[in-house]
Every structure is written in structure tokens, then in C-alpha cells.
Amino acid sequence: MPTTTAQSRTDAELVTAPKGAKKRHTLFTIGRLPTRWQAIGLALATFIVLLGLWWFATATGRIKPIFLPGLSHVLTRMVTLAHNGTLWSDVQSSLYRIVIAFVISSAMSIVIGILAGCYGFFKSIVEPLVDFIRYMPVVAFVPLTILWVGTGDFQKFLVIWIGTFFQQVLMMIDAVKRVPKDYIGLGRTLGMSDLAILGRIVLPAALPNIWDALRISLGWAWTWLVLAELVASTSGLGYRIVVSQRYFQTDTIIGYILLLGILGLITDQVMRAAEKLLFKYNKRG
Template structure:
């Protein structure tokens, strides 16, 4: 009876809210999920339940991607898309972070800026595609603008919330010590809000990937989204699925890199916990 209870305890801990999970077990579960989905994909296509036109086999997708990689198409599309998202996301973040900090700290700026940001962020980004083509043509700047519109306004409000979550006691302590507002901002507010701001960037870069594909699906001559559009015209489902999976891989790598950097940049969080 006691042995049975001991065996049940680890299982119960796994399903406790907020319970820690061993790193190896975390990785094993994640890999198992991907393998299960891959096996299900293979089984469905191998059994013939779905025609290859609608869902090609994993092997067919792999061979198509290898072929595109060998002739340079895959690398060219990836490089141009990575360039576009890097520039556009950097511009959007460089502008959103100071604006978000400003309206998060000062009510007067919140009253002046937040309603406008709220107003614009509910406008669908897709509706701006024709306008951005009219304003900036079909070059890279049009792609930058679409990504900027899709990420800037969301980032501003999330950064604002990160700043507002700084405990008022911290700011009160700074005033008690006689620090001017400028030093309270740089020495107290920003260090406290930075981990949250970094997490905001990690989340919003996922949106940036979405808007990148949208920008490249229309009026583009290069990039991952463009290749998906061209493949659709010729019913090249292997390329479409392969590029979609590649976008997921790029996004996953970006997310994991930012998580790893978070542990390096904000080590004091793990120490305080």
C-alpha cells in the first residue's frame, strides 16, 4: 500500500498547478508530441486516406525541400525573409519600447497616446496591404511597414503593462531616498520592468513572422511567403507544407534563443526565486 502511494506521488506532482518539471522530462514530452504528430501524418498518407494533392507524405515534402535547398532557392527565400523580419521587428521594437515606457510611467502621456494606439490596433493589418503598396510600392519597405503596423501598436500596450506592474513600493522607496524622477526611472522602473519587456518581445516576434508571410503573399517577388503563393498556383503542395514547417522551425528557434538569452540577461530572477 505504501509502495503504491509512493508511485502515485510523482504522478500527482506532474499535475499540480505551478509544479516544476525536470528539464529532461520536459524535453522528452515535447519530442514525443512531435514524433506522435509526425507518425500520424505518415500513417494518414501511407494508408491512402488523403490524396497526395491535399496532403503529401513526409518523405515527399522532405525530398522537395532538399531539392530546393540544393538549387539555392530555399536559402535565397530564407535569407530575404530573415532580413525583412529582422529589420522590421527591430524598428518596431525600438519605437514601441520607449513609447510604452513613457505612457506606463506618466498618466498625461497615457491619456494622450493610449486611446490612439487602442484605436489603431483594432484595425485589421490585412486592410493596410493595398495602402502600403500605394504608399511605398512593392519593395522591402512595404514589407517593413506591414510588419511594423502588425507589431508596433501591440508592443506599445504590452510594454506599458510591463511598466505598470512595477510595485509602487519600489517607486515609493526611491522617492523616500530622495531620487529624482529621472533616476527612479533608470534605476528602479526599468530594471524591474525589463524581464517583462523581454518576454513581450519574445511573444511579439511570433506576430512579426505572421505579418511577414502576409506581406510576402501579396505583391512580392521573393521570400518564403512568395514561394508559398507561387507553389499554390502550380498545386505544389509539397513546397507549401515544407515552407510552412520551415516557418514553424524558424519561429521555434527564435523563441528558444530568446528564452535562453532571458536566463542569461536576468539571472537575478532565478536567484530571487
């Protein structure tokens, strides 16, 4: 018996740490988040390493310039395009198209998503149709949109809308479904009408998630913008990539791809900052 008791005490000491000991947390601990400056430092280090690998691969001649030009060549090319106005003209055209199409798609999806998320009648109509259409490849609609509306800006709007709207609707429905049922029940207990519950309870509770869904879908919109401009276009970032391909101007292609990434990152960060200002009542971690 004494031996058994001593062995049990030893096993317990191995399993449980001493009361006075503090558990050490690192960035490799599950659920441990870095501080703001740690996150910035890690992000900068990642980009520096990637740029260093790019410089090493091109400077040592391991990759030919026709496949991957050096960073200095890309920067020089982008500066040249900026000086002659080509770069700014392409950015202006692309921004105009994505803003118009994304605003229209978002406005429609928010209205339809809220109705479908709140009322079973609309949900039964909208959700099966959206689930059916959203699996259709957007690329297949490009030649159809040219046949339907021609090659103008409206065709670009339509491609971006098809690529974002149906995904957005489901995300809006999901955002509304996340509103706790207790909130709605409280509104009914207080004698509020359905319209009042929708405007004073459901919308404020769902708006942070709706905004987050818009931020995510904006990334998809940039992808569909380039797809729309790759075919039957005379301006824009996607159009310039196609033209550069014909003349083997890899430095322009790489430069415009990086520019698209920078523009996407800027818009994403702007929406993140706006979320903190618009929804201060939201307590999400």
C-alpha cells in the same frame, strides 16, 4: 453523545490524512511542473505522434498527395530547393525583412511604452489612440501600403510594423505598470530624481517583462511577414508559398510552412536563453 463524538472523529479522519502519510504529487497535480528531461520527453513524444499520424495517413492512401504529400516527398523537395539555392535565398530575404521591421517596431514601442507607463500625460495621449488602431485589421492595410510606398521591401517593413507596434506598446505599458509602487516610493524617500528612478529602478524592474513581451510579439511578426510576402512580392518564404499554390506544389507549401514553424521555434528559444543570461537577477519561477 458518544455516538456523535465517534461519528465526528470518523469524519475528521476522512477529511485529513494521517500525519505520517506523504501526499503524492504527479504531473496531473495543479501547479506541478515537469523536470527538464520530462518536458523534453513529452515534447518529443508529441512531435513523434504527429509525424506518425502524418505517415500513416499518407502511406495508406487515406489522404491524396495533392492535399497532403508524404513526409519523404516534402523532405526531398526541400533538399532540392536547398541544393539549387532557392531555399536559402528565400530564407535570407525573409530574415532580412523581419529583423529590420521588428527592431524598428520594438525600439519605438519600448520608448513610447515606458513614457506612457511612467507619465500620465503620455498615457492619456498614447493609450486611447493605440487601443483604437490595434483593432483595425492588418490585412486591410496591405493594399493601402502598396499605394503609399509601392511593392518594395519598405512596404513589407510597414506591414510588419503595423501588425506588431500597436500591440507591443500596450504590452510595454503593462510591463512598466507591474513595477511595484514601493520601489518608486523607496527611490523618492532616498531623494532620487525622476530620471534616476527611471534609469535605476523602473527599467531594471521592467526589463524582464519587456523582454518577455518582445518574445511573444516576435511570433506575431512572423505571421505578418508571411502576409506581407503573399502580396506583391518577388522573394521570401511567403512569395514561394503563393507561387507553389499556382502550380499545385503542395510539398513545397507544406515544407515552407514547417520551415516557418522551425524558424519561429528557434528564435523563441534563443530569446528564452538570452533572458536567462541577461536578467539573472529576475527571480520569476
